[in-house]
Amino acid sequence: MVNYRTEALNFTFAALADPTRRAILDRLSFGDSSVTALAEPFDVSLPAISKQLRVLERAGLLTQEKDGRVRRCRLEAQPMKEAVEWIAQYRRFWEDKLESLAGYLENLGLETDDQEQEDSPIDSNGGNS
Amino acid sequence: MVNYRTEALNFTFAALADPTRRAILDRLSFGDSSVTALAEPFDVSLPAISKQLRVLERAGLLTQEKDGRVRRCRLEAQPMKEAVEWIAQYRRFWEDKLESLAGYLENLGLETDDQEQEDSPIDSNGGNS
DNA sequence: TCGATAGTTAACCATGTGGTTAAATATTAA
DNA sequence: TTAATATTTAACCACATGGTTAACTATCGA
Numbered sequence: 001m002v003n004y005r006t007e008a009l010n011f012t013f014a015a016l017a018d019p020t021r022r023a024i025l026d027r028l029s030f031g032d033s034s035v036t037a038l039a040e041p042f043d044v045s046l047p048a049i050s051k052q053l054r055v056l057e058r059a060g061l062l063t064q065e066k067d068g069r070v071r072r073c074r075l076e077a078q079p080m081k082e083a084v085e086w087i088a089q090y091r092r093f094w095e096d097k098l099e100s101l102a103g104y105l106e107n108l109g110l111e112t113d114d115q116e117q118e119d120s121p122i123d124s125n126g127g128n129s
Numbered sequence: 130m131v132n133y134r135t136e137a138l139n140f141t142f143a144a145l146a147d148p149t150r151r152a153i154l155d156r157l158s159f160g161d162s163s164v165t166a167l168a169e170p171f172d173v174s175l176p177a178i179s180k181q182l183r184v185l186e187r188a189g190l191l192t193q194e195k196d197g198r199v200r201r202c203r204l205e206a207q208p209m210k211e212a213v214e215w216i217a218q219y220r221r222f223w224e225d226k227l228e229s230l231a232g233y234l235e236n237l238g239l240e241t242d243d244q245e246q247e248d249s250p251i252d253s254n255g256g257n258s
Numbered sequence: 259t260c261g262a263t264a265g266t267t268a269a270c271c272a273t274g275t276g277g278t279t280a281a282a283t284a285t286t287a288a
Numbered sequence: 289t290t291a292a293t294a295t296t297t298a299a300c301c302a303c304a305t306g307g308t309t310a311a312c313t314a315t316c317g318a
Contacts, residue, residue: 013143017139019138020276034294034295044276044277044278046294047295066284069284069294077219083216094206094209147305163265165263173306175266176268180305198315200266
């Protein structure tokens with residue numbers, strides 16, 4: 001239905017797949033940061049962080065603005081919106097029958113634990129050539 | 130705040146980062162499928178698909194149930210719920226000031242195009258040892 | 259029992275990722 | 289102008305990923 005931007009989703013999901021990068025995003029959610037300050041809590045070298053930042057940049061999740069010799073890193077959440085929209089296609093497969101996702105998200109913290117699905121016969125045709 | 134399951138998120142986001150795997154999930158959203166049928170639209174070998182399915186299984190996004198010589202593949206959306214919950218932490222960074230994510234998700238299809246963010250000074254401290 | 263069908267496993271290859279250390283670049287401060 | 293600071297680039301390494309072909313296992317059907 002909606003034509004999701006495939007390449008963008010590749011980069012966004014790939015960027016989110018690493019816990020260090022997710023932690024960086026978490027930090028940035030509290031405010032912009034220099035590269036050095038961003039790197040500080042992690043037990044890896046600065047070049048390693050620099051690479052992670054490039055992965056985040058490629059996904060459009062981070063921008064850097066040069067300010068003297070310092071790079072000010074800023075969270076850009078737009079790609080997350082697209083990612084969440086893509087996933088949201090599937091919400092009927094995980095959500096309670098009783099509760100919409102909208103309602104669900106308003107009640108984060110409450111827990112729901114239910115799932116069910118159609119039991120359609122598999123269409124097993126492999127007859128090519 | 131919420132302690133998201135790090136390892137699970139790693140696997141889930143990694144699984145979603147590949148367009149073939151997303152297409153497989155899309156297909157499964159229309160009903161269960163055999164491996165051969167799943168592979169049919171893709172221009173890759175069956176072992177390649179078999180590997181993709183293992184990545185999806187590792188993420189808990191797919192289960193297989195053996196039925197004779199056929200494996201019935203089924204979508205499991207629960208990990209997507211966790212992924213969306215994680216991303217939802219950031220919704221305030223992309224959503225309109227006027228509209229909550231709940232409302233936003235109810236209105237998928239309408240488009241919003243706005244973003245703004247705090248302009249906090251970077252805390253540039255790199256003073257260790 | 260024998261062949262076809264469904265799918266996996268094995269072995270291999272190219273490429274990407276995440277890390278390293280060392281060196282380069284740019285800017286600030288002395 | 290020279291040294292320190294902030295960060296990137298380069299060169300390298302180990303390992304994961306996504307693909308291949310070939311061979312194997314399991315099941316169905318004749």
